[in-house]
Amino acid sequence: MTTQLLNTLFVQTQGAYLRLDHETLRIEAPDEDGEKELKLRIPLHHLGGVVVFGNVLLSPYLLGQCARDGREVVWCSRSGRFQGRLAGPVSGNVLLRRAQHLALSDPAITLELARQFVLGKVRGARTVLKRALREDTGDAATLEAAVGAHDEAIYRLRGADSVETVRGEEGQAAAVYFAVFHHLIGPIDFRFDGRNRRPPRDPVNAALSFVYTLVRGDCAAALESVGLDPQVGYLHVLRPGRPALALDLMEEFRAWWADRLVLTLINRKQLGLQHFEARPGGAVYLSETGRKEVLTAYQKRKQETVRHRLFKEAVPVGLLPFVQARLLARHLRGDLDAYPPFRAR
């Protein structure tokens, strides 16, 4: 199950047709003369999921096979907006779903979960800042001070006695983090004056928003795969349409996975200003080639492995949401006393 989950196939070629040939997935697309041309053949069992963008067709036999295998199929608009997901037969543990809801009515469990999610986030941010210090990328004194503020936040979080306090600490730590974030960015043509969204107003924020969307989608998928409802969260307030638990789970991945990826792409000049589009009035988005660049890097990053303190063997980054979702499910079912968020080194 493991490595398969990593290999998500992203198809962006417009007019492509994906079909099943015995146990193999074939991708066909029209060539310049409009003739059908075989682009790729992949054994289906190598794939954990298929994500298609825009005008891409999948044969009914392929969809049927994917539904039976529990293989994920996701449809996105051409610009990368999530549209839908293939759902196989309803399964999963009803006791787990009930435990998920009951935990939300229990202030003590809710507080503990919220605390762990934020601890995961703040520790992740601290790791990113420490690494910047090691690599000597920004003003050392400023970064030291920010690391110190994160240490204090971690200390206070341990003693926080309400979810409101936890949320307050989270907000304060994020403010400190994003206030020094520009020290982590090398190229001078990329400026960063704080996090903004809806819409993003500069290239760094555009890239961050896009990668957060990817990680959030992976977290939601992981939660669904272990039988949890991605909308029933603890740190994030329930709101119609909001995947509160996916947002909870992604907190521990934000800094060291999403932010680091954006920083790497910019600092290694794999992303340049030419990969962004500025709309009149201030909104900025990744261009199609920019999105492609990010998706490729994101996919590659998912295949890299990291150490997980609870497991002997190294875990691929792309599997971490699944591992963490499973730990969360175990905790909710009473098998683990506490939820252990992932700790990056």
Add this chain to the structure above:
Amino acid sequence: MNDFSAHRIQSSGSPGGWRDAEVVPISALQHYAYCPRQCALIHVEQVWDENIYTLRGRRAHGRVDTPKGMTRDGLRTEHALPLFSDALGLAGRADAVEFEADGTPFPVEHKVGSRKKGGLARRADEVQLCAQALCLEEMFERDVPAGALYYRKSRRRHEVAFSSALRVETQEVIRKTRGLLRVRRLPPPVADARCPRCSLIETCMPYVVERLGDGEPNDETP
């Protein structure tokens, strides 16, 4: 070359200091101005009945088929332009924004049906358009005195001047919509002349709620 330096925001928190949940989608304003329950059904209960009206509406909003006559020839026009106001806590998109020779933005909102003869439906369209203008004023730092509603069926452009009365009303609708999204409760149905033309009538069940209120189905007296 791209210019990314136009907007600079302070270091922490969301721009304008709005919390996530407080940023109002511009489209919700039109819904609210027409009927608060319709707004709550769409934006709180998250129902979306795909019927002939909404289907036409979505197709009409597709960028590919900007109808002839909707925007003026010779003017620089931006389609599907992202809009925001940090001051008012608004976010959304404009179907089209024309830019006059002097750079003044002029929003054009696409509506499917015929030009509405005054009344609440038209006023709701005007409120939505005015909210777009408020965003454009903040984004481009210049006055936006007018815009237009384009009614596809009648192929008529109806020009709207953003009077101070309309601006006040729009701000009021923004405030009330934010309140509705905050409490997340479904207001009672209006059950009046608005309902037969509403695309959500089957989900809303305006008259069923009314009848239940009369105690009919629970009437246990012999």
